[in-house]
Amino acid sequence: MSLWIILAIIVALVLFVIFSYNGTVKHYNAVRRAWANVNNYERQKVKILESLEPQIAQYSDYEKGLQTRITELRSSIDALDSADPQATNLQQVEAQTREVMQGLSVTMENYPDLKANTVFLNLMEEITSQNENVGAAISIFNRDVEQFNARIKMFPHNLVNASLNHKRHVDEFSDSTAEENIEYQPSF
Helix, strand or coil, X not given: CHHHHHHHHHHHHHHHHHHHHHHHHHHHHHHHHHHHHHXXXXXXXXXXXXXXXXXXXXXXXXXXXXXXXXXXXXXXXXXXXXXXXXXXXXXXXXXXXXXXXXXXXXXXXXXXXXXXXXXXXXXXXXXXHHHHHHHHHHHHHHHHHHHHHHHHHXXXXXXXXXXXXXXXXXXXXXXXXXXXXXXXXXXX
């Protein structure tokens, strides 16, 4: 009878290790998938920016700097590694996007013809929509990162991770510029 109890305990431990290992892999894959979605939305911005550049080129004498910032933003988005979630690189891309959007607003104010151009306005709406998509994807990414990081730190999953998975903590995305504008500070 005691042999069956020992065998049952061993089987239970093996099953726990398997489920813990697989759970960690599942959460890690969710983080990678969420990061890929963020990366995908950022790359879709590149397509819109490519369409926007000829529109801005009409006003290049005045807005040469804006065109340079758009090109730099496209390069930064292209540099995002879809396989390696790096929140700091995404922070840089989001800051550059804000600068480009501010420059575009100034351009629109200074050129009434550009403001009336429906192609330009449609592209601006698409960029705004993509920024909203990026924001939503970042929220999902941060949620998945939080769940993954909690899993690899919580006992007994941390033991399985340390001995089998060897997954490391993933940084969440944070927007320091946006945080500066928030007056509320949680008390924890």
